[in-house]
Amino acid sequence: MTISLTKKLIGATVAAGVIVALAGCGSAPAPASSSAAKPADANFKPCLVSDSGGFNDKSFNESAKNGIEKAGKDLGVKPITVESKADGDYKPNIDSLIAGKCTLIIGVGFKLDQAIADAAIANPKLNFGIIDSMADPKNTGKPAAPNIKPLLFDTAQAAYLGGYAAAAWSAQSGANKVGTFGGMKIPPVTIFMDGYVDGVKKYNEDKGANVAVVGWDKDKQDGSFTGAFQANDVAKQTANSVLDQGVDPILPVGGPIYLSASAAIKDGGKKTVMLGVDSDLAVADPSVADQILVSIMKRIDDAVYSTVTETAKGSFDPTAYVGTLENNGVGLSSFHDFESKLPKGLTDELKALQDKIIKGDIKVTSPSSPK
Numbered sequence: 001m002t003i004s005l006t007k008k009l010i011g012a013t014v015a016a017g018v019i020v021a022l023a024g025c026g027s028a029p030a031p032a033s034s035s036a037a038k039p040a041d042a043n044f045k046p047c048l049v050s051d052s053g054g055f056n057d058k059s060f061n062e063s064a065k066n067g068i069e070k071a072g073k074d075l076g077v078k079p080i081t082v083e084s085k086a087d088g089d090y091k092p093n094i095d096s097l098i099a100g101k102c103t104l105i106i107g108v109g110f111k112l113d114q115a116i117a118d119a120a121i122a123n124p125k126l127n128f129g130i131i132d133s134m135a136d137p138k139n140t141g142k143p144a145a146p147n148i149k150p151l152l153f154d155t156a157q158a159a160y161l162g163g164y165a166a167a168a169w170s171a172q173s174g175a176n177k178v179g180t181f182g183g184m185k186i187p188p189v190t191i192f193m194d195g196y197v198d199g200v201k202k203y204n205e206d207k208g209a210n211v212a213v214v215g216w217d218k219d220k221q222d223g224s225f226t227g228a229f230q231a232n233d234v235a236k237q238t239a240n241s242v243l244d245q246g247v248d249p250i251l252p253v254g255g256p257i258y259l260s261a262s263a264a265i266k267d268g269g270k271k272t273v274m275l276g277v278d279s280d281l282a283v284a285d286p287s288v289a290d291q292i293l294v295s296i297m298k299r300i301d302d303a304v305y306s307t308v309t310e311t312a313k314g315s316f317d318p319t320a321y322v323g324t325l326e327n328n329g330v331g332l333s334s335f336h337d338f339e340s341k342l343p344k345g346l347t348d349e350l351k352a353l354q355d356k357i358i359k360g361d362i363k364v365t366s367p368s369s370p371k
Helices: 060-073 088-099 112-120 155-173 187-207 232-245 257-267 286-291 300-312 335-342 346-357
Strands: 044-049 080-082 104-108 128-131 149-155 178-183 212-215 252-255 274-278 292-298 322-323 329-334
Touching: 044 060, 044 088, 044 300, 060 080, 060 104, 060 300, 088 104, 088 112, 104 112, 104 300, 112 128, 112 149, 128 286, 149 300, 155 178, 155 187, 155 274, 155 292, 155 329, 178 187, 178 232, 178 257, 187 252, 187 292, 212 292, 232 252, 232 257, 232 335, 252 257, 257 286, 286 292, 286 335, 292 335, 292 346, 300 322
Parallel strands: 044 080, 044 104, 104 128, 128 149, 149 322, 178 212, 178 252, 252 274, 274 292
Antiparallel strands: 292 329
16 A cells, blocks of 8 residues: 555646555456457457446546446457436447347446346346446345446545545635535445545544534435436536535535536635546546546546456456455545645645555445445
8 A cells, every 4th residue: 555646647647746546455456558368259349338427427437438448449349338318228228238249238327226137137148247336226235146247436435535635625724614415315426425524524533623514414314415417507506505605625426516516616706626526537627627626536447447358358257346445446636736735744644544444443434335
């Protein structure tokens, strides 16, 4: 486990800066590289279906697409990606991939749980994967079929670090309030919020501070949600309801809803900064880079890449993958241009916290953590 020094991507170049780098043990997904072998089966065809957020969400759908496209390039095969515009598209989209002779079909997100489960049961000779879900609609504790590989992430661990950083920033700015709101109230969303709240709590304990959290009550598992993942007026109104309480920063959890938060901040003339989720948002969407303090990342692209390349070798493994700080599956991005503005010693404190989480000295828990 290490803390490496990187900085914001400028074109294809990475300069020096501060990032909480994730390392450790466990079975990590292989980083996207050019070393993958050619498929054992000449008919191997990897396929991906998005949830209704679409592939241009600068978040989990786009990250999954990047992973499968990189795998396809390295393997010399052409992956098929199908975008869902609405929840009703999941089944027909999966059916179209089955009809198109796909041999591995990965669904992006919790919302495809039922559709992937049904398809895997009906097509036992095909391999399936699903992100942020066990594909267990009946809550049995295991996937609905043995040909499903869940790709899960214990994001609460990384969000804990994000919450601590957010509290430190808020205390420095004088706001002494941090905010959050989500898209849908589902485990892949609330797990971020749980870790975030606990990270703020840890900061308060360590510093004798009193930074409050607006938008999520972990004990009650209740808070502010838009009800969807679209960047629309509802999302902007929800962001405003949190921003109006004087928070700095704010954590929008739900793909494109960060755009609504960004617009609400700008339209209100506020200086509030945001935390990104899933991808390194300052890099994924440079238009909001000046608002992104740091991002809480899930390395979905690496998990998808690894699943595709391993399956191509003929070694599909249905064992659930769980991304953690220890195996580099989750973590914080660089602070990019905010690095020079951080409270003194914050990055060292984050490194120490990360080390304690990896060692088990700090237990980060959420009702939504992978079991």
